[in-house]
Amino acid sequence: MVRILSQTKSAAVNPLKSSQPLGAAFAFLGVDGAMPLFHGSQGCTSFALVLFVRHFKETIPLQTTAMDEVATILGGADHLEQAILNLKTRTKPKLIGVCTTALVETRGEDSASHITNIKLKRAEELAGTEVVLANTPDFDGAIEEGWAKAVTAMIEGITRPGEQARQLKKIAILPGWNLTVADIEHLREMVESFGLKPVILPDVSGSLDGTVPDRWVPTTYGGTSVEDIRELGTAVQCIVIGEHMRHPAEVLQRLTGVTYVLFQSLTGLKGVDRFVSLLSAISGAAVPAGVRRRRAQLQDALLDGHFHFGGKKIAIAAEPDQLYQLATFFIGMGSEIAAAVTTTGTSKILEKVPAESVQVGDLGDLEGLAASADLLVTHSHGRQAAERLGIPLMRVGFPVFDRLGSQHKLTILYQGTRDLIFEVANIFQANQHAPTPEALDPFRKREMPDELRSSPLARH
Amino acid sequence: MSLFNAKIQDVFNEPACQKNQGKDAKARNKGCSKPLTPGAAAGGCAFDGAKIVLQPITDVAHLIHAPLACEGNSWDNRGTASSGPTLWRTSFTTDLTELDVVMGQGERKLFKAIREIKEAYAPPAIFVYSACVTALIGDDIEAVCKRAAEKFGLPVVPVNAPGLVGSKNLGNKLAGEALLDHVIGTVEPDDAGPYDINILGEFNLSGEFWLVKPLLDRLGIRVRASIPGDARYLDVASAHRARATMMVCSTALINLARKMEERWDIPLFEGSFYGITDTSEALRQIAGLLVKKGADPELLDRTETLIAEEEAIGWKKLEAYRRRLQGKRVLLNTGGVKSWSVVHALMEIGIEIVGTSVKKSTVEDKERLKQILKDENHMFESLAPRELYAMLSEHKADIMLSGGRTQFIALKAKIPWLDINQERQHPYAGYDGMVELVRQIDLAIHNPIWCQVREPAPWDCQPAVKDELPSTKSETATVHAFKKFAGTTADDFGEC
Numbered sequence: 001m002v003r004i005l006s007q008t009k010s011a012a013v014n015p016l017k018s019s020q021p022l023g024a025a026f027a028f029l030g031v032d033g034a035m036p037l038f039h040g041s042q043g044c045t046s047f048a049l050v051l052f053v054r055h056f057k058e059t060i061p062l063q064t065t066a067m068d069e070v071a072t073i074l075g076g077a078d079h080l081e082q083a084i085l086n087l088k089t090r091t092k093p094k095l096i097g098v099c100t101t102a103l104v105e106t107r108g109e110d111s112a113s114h115i116t117n118i119k120l121k122r123a124e125e126l127a128g129t130e131v132v133l134a135n136t137p138d139f140d141g142a143i144e145e146g147w148a149k150a151v152t153a154m155i156e157g158i159t160r161p162g163e164q165a166r167q168l169k170k171i172a173i174l175p176g177w178n179l180t181v182a183d184i185e186h187l188r189e190m191v192e193s194f195g196l197k198p199v200i201l202p203d204v205s206g207s208l209d210g211t212v213p214d215r216w217v218p219t220t221y222g223g224t225s226v227e228d229i230r231e232l233g234t235a236v237q238c239i240v241i242g243e244h245m246r247h248p249a250e251v252l253q254r255l256t257g258v259t260y261v262l263f264q265s266l267t268g269l270k271g272v273d274r275f276v277s278l279l280s281a282i283s284g285a286a287v288p289a290g291v292r293r294r295r296a297q298l299q300d301a302l303l304d305g306h307f308h309f310g311g312k313k314i315a316i317a318a319e320p321d322q323l324y325q326l327a328t329f330f331i332g333m334g335s336e337i338a339a340a341v342t343t344t345g346t347s348k349i350l351e352k353v354p355a356e357s358v359q360v361g362d363l364g365d366l367e368g369l370a371a372s373a374d375l376l377v378t379h380s381h382g383r384q385a386a387e388r389l390g391i392p393l394m395r396v397g398f399p400v401f402d403r404l405g406s407q408h409k410l411t412i413l414y415q416g417t418r419d420l421i422f423e424v425a426n427i428f429q430a431n432q433h434a435p436t437p438e439a440l441d442p443f444r445k446r447e448m449p450d451e452l453r454s455s456p457l458a459r460h
Numbered sequence: 461m462s463l464f465n466a467k468i469q470d471v472f473n474e475p476a477c478q479k480n481q482g483k484d485a486k487a488r489n490k491g492c493s494k495p496l497t498p499g500a501a502a503g504g505c506a507f508d509g510a511k512i513v514l515q516p517i518t519d520v521a522h523l524i525h526a527p528l529a530c531e532g533n534s535w536d537n538r539g540t541a542s543s544g545p546t547l548w549r550t551s552f553t554t555d556l557t558e559l560d561v562v563m564g565q566g567e568r569k570l571f572k573a574i575r576e577i578k579e580a581y582a583p584p585a586i587f588v589y590s591a592c593v594t595a596l597i598g599d600d601i602e603a604v605c606k607r608a609a610e611k612f613g614l615p616v617v618p619v620n621a622p623g624l625v626g627s628k629n630l631g632n633k634l635a636g637e638a639l640l641d642h643v644i645g646t647v648e649p650d651d652a653g654p655y656d657i658n659i660l661g662e663f664n665l666s667g668e669f670w671l672v673k674p675l676l677d678r679l680g681i682r683v684r685a686s687i688p689g690d691a692r693y694l695d696v697a698s699a700h701r702a703r704a705t706m707m708v709c710s711t712a713l714i715n716l717a718r719k720m721e722e723r724w725d726i727p728l729f730e731g732s733f734y735g736i737t738d739t740s741e742a743l744r745q746i747a748g749l750l751v752k753k754g755a756d757p758e759l760l761d762r763t764e765t766l767i768a769e770e771e772a773i774g775w776k777k778l779e780a781y782r783r784r785l786q787g788k789r790v791l792l793n794t795g796g797v798k799s800w801s802v803v804h805a806l807m808e809i810g811i812e813i814v815g816t817s818v819k820k821s822t823v824e825d826k827e828r829l830k831q832i833l834k835d836e837n838h839m840f841e842s843l844a845p846r847e848l849y850a851m852l853s854e855h856k857a858d859i860m861l862s863g864g865r866t867q868f869i870a871l872k873a874k875i876p877w878l879d880i881n882q883e884r885q886h887p888y889a890g891y892d893g894m895v896e897l898v899r900q901i902d903l904a905i906h907n908p909i910w911c912q913v914r915e916p917a918p919w920d921c922q923p924a925v926k927d928e929l930p931s932t933k934s935e936t937a938t939v940h941a942f943k944k945f946a947g948t949t950a951d952d953f954g955e956c
Contacts, residue, residue: 011523011573012532012555019529041592042496043505043623047533050864054537059845059868066496069624072596079498086499102527103592103624106561139527139593140558212872212913216849362555381536384549 013364023146028097030202040101054401105137172235176242294414305421309333315370320347339369505623509631519545526591541667595622636716647697664689668887704749774891786810791857
């Protein structure tokens with residue numbers, strides 16, 4: 001069984017994490033007409049905003065309650081109220097998603113009751129705008145936790161509770177944050193191809209897909225509609241992608257009775273088969289020809305690609321669900337996981353990561369563990385480590401700021417798995433070392449320890 | 461906190477600040493921080509400002525004592541360049557957890573973190589930054605730094621600028637104070653000479669100072685310390701032995717420059733390396749101050765000769781762009797025009813300035829602008845994104861020069877945009893830098909994508925095309941029509 005090693009260093013070196021409130025804001029950005037609001041000092045917002053912009057290359061709606069020294073001492077309720085009212089008048093959002101930060105949480109702000117009061121006192125002014133709260137101190141969790149908390153907050157705050165008449169074709173889907181814009185688009189098409197009607201929360205494919213609107217919109221444009229969130233309880237089934245989305249799914253089930261099926265990963269042939277079978281079972285429809293075709297293409301990609309994966313040592317640093325998604329993908333292709341680093345030790349999924357150990361830590365840990373690896377897999381901040389180690393870097397997750405189009409990269413279902421195989425195989429082919437007499441000389445290798453797995457003949 | 465508050469007051473009272481000079485005593489007492497509007501605020505915090513000013517010191521380990529977000533969301537995000545050490549790009553943070561906060565383990569964790577960094581990286585110094593949460597829970601970073609410095613035998617510099625005390629600008633100045641209190645003057649150089657200068661507020665973005673340094677080298681002028689761009693700790697620590705200071709970004713480090721003049725009698729001037737005439741003027745001033753402080757007066761002549769040569773080349777290079785850029789309208793949206801000579805040089809080759817923000821400009825700046833712009837209406841305090849978008853989508857400018865924050869307003873309005881702030885990819889300093897800026901403006905405006913993205917889809921609003929669609933009646937007509945479409949190649953787009 002995998003050992004989960006907790007962090008023992010005092011100085012984090014090259015953080016892997018992005019902050020929890022950033023994760024929550026990310027989820028709110030998947031709702032139409034939304035405006036995430038950080039309850040903290042202006043810097044908290046500014047940093048997150050810049051990071052989002054660097055990743056998506058888009059304007060990102062994100063505001064701040066601008067807590068200063070005085071507000072920190074006297075309390076932030078007034079700032080919160082002012083911010084909400086200002087946003088309402090200036091941007092007319094359908095949803096204001098409040099994300100708290102370490103500053104107000106350390107202070108011990110009771111933001112929940114502040115918001116209740118504000119909603120009561122300002123009911124008239126705030127008509128037509130939902131205000132929900134995610135408690136997301138920076139000193140806890142990372143993107144996964146923030147994202148899940150925001151989705152939970154939206155279900156608790158907006159979804160109509162109680163058993164409701166079910167629409168037989170309607171499926172609620174709660175995707176984890178690690179699905180890209182392209183993934184969500186593809187997922188929707190797949191579900192629709194069975195004649196089903198998916199409601200996806202959050203739906204970043206509508207809001208962060210990089211389009212050019214013909215007017216200035218201060219909030220998100222596109223994404224899950226607030227109305228759809230309200231009506232989630234009429235779905236016949238909920239499908240959840242990623243262990244971190246279990247809690248929101250449970251809340252939905254508790255509130256509305258809609259049961260859920262959880263997929264820990266939709267990458268890899270077997271998991272997708274299970275997903276497709278489920279869609280077929282729910283819809284009563286046969287698997288469409290197009291989907292079968294994609295499956296056959298993936299089979300072929302597995303055949304063509306496996307040569308490049310066998311025996312390769314992969315070092316991955318990612319949040320727990322993405323770590324699981326990628327580690328199982330690489331293991332499924334015949335590679336081994338030389339290093340697995342993650343952001344938090346509490347996720348249940350870590351027990352299933354196919355690695356000897358998972359280190360809770362940072363990119364400094366990854367760099368230390370990856371010396372003998374063939375490939376680094378993490379976000380753009382891994383570029384320095386990759387350079388120092390002389391190992392290629394596959395960019396995944398968030399933030400990816402030094403490559404374009406990461407949001408349009410497909411990573412799930414038959415097609416996404418196929419694309420991943422090609423991407424990795426191409427990285428290996430691009431970094432192939434030509435054979436040299438020195439590297440192959442049998443006498444030179446004598447003194448090396450006999451590692452069965454790393455053949456001295458391997459020329460990657 | 462009282463000492464700290466006094467420091468903030470002191471920074472706000474900066475007598476050399478031109479904005480301050482325009483205020484009466486009462487207004488000055490209030491300080492410079494304008495209260496932010498919750499829900500309508502933009503910009504970085506004091507911590508951000510402090511880090512911006514200090515982090516480019518390349519061989520120092522910068523340790524952020526805070527929960528994750530302060531460093532985790534912001535590291536490795538600025539394009540300053542180093543000619544040697546890379547430690548400044550390695551990110552260190554105590555990444556405080558809930559347990560650390562609740563149990564009050566912050567100071568202990570910080571001390572251990574300093575030890576770990578010292579042991580693993582052996583840097584010449586460690587800078588420790590406080591943040592909102594560590595200020596709130598009362599961690600005494602000064603005491604920890606002092607203790608660590610004694611214990612580990614290296615300078616450990618506290619930078620006390622938690623985000624909640626104010627803006628980025630305040631943070632810049634508090635960083636300057638940290639250098640004054642703990643770094644500058646702590647090392648005596650053994651090679652001080654009459655041609656040594658300091659340059660303050662130069663960040664070496666995209667390595668642009670390397671466009672200027674050879675000019676100084678040619679004159680035999682040595683940069684004792686460039687703070688912070690491409691700086692080394694020891695250079696900064698011995699900066700008090702320079703003979704003159706050039707202050708590049710006045711809003712950031714004016715307190716540092718003035719206090720260095722007070723303390724060590726280093727004369728200063730404010731100048732800029734942006735634009736042809738400003739670059740010349742800067743060289744002239746540097747030479748002048750050095751001569752005043754004892755350098756050989758022949759430096760003045762050599763400087764004039766160099767200026768004459770380089771200016772001639774620069775203007776000649778720029779002239780080549782006149783034909784392509786004459787009459788083009790530029791919107792400057794930078795928070796404050798940083799260099800007059802950029803405006804001057806742009807206008808010199810026939811570019812029109814159709815608007816500029818004056819949010820951070822001084823009274824004097826505004827006067828100069830009035831003369832240049834002729835129409836005061838083209839000056840604005842700050843434009844709301846919606847207004848800016850409207851202005852651009854009505855095509856009132858041919859290009860916007862601004863920072864990343866407003867990038868997508870221009871791009872979504874389908875207007876060329878050029879980054880002139882910290883994330884930019886190109887060096888703009890010195891004579892060659894000015895030419896590069898104009899070249900980039902030319903490239904941006906004349907990129908062939910603009911007429912592609914601005915055209916609506918043919919089926920949306922081109923009734924003419926609709927009429928020409930093949931009619932099913934005649935097969936020849938169909939073939940004809942398809943041929944017509946087939947003829948529309950990418951080449952055609954270039955002409956529109």
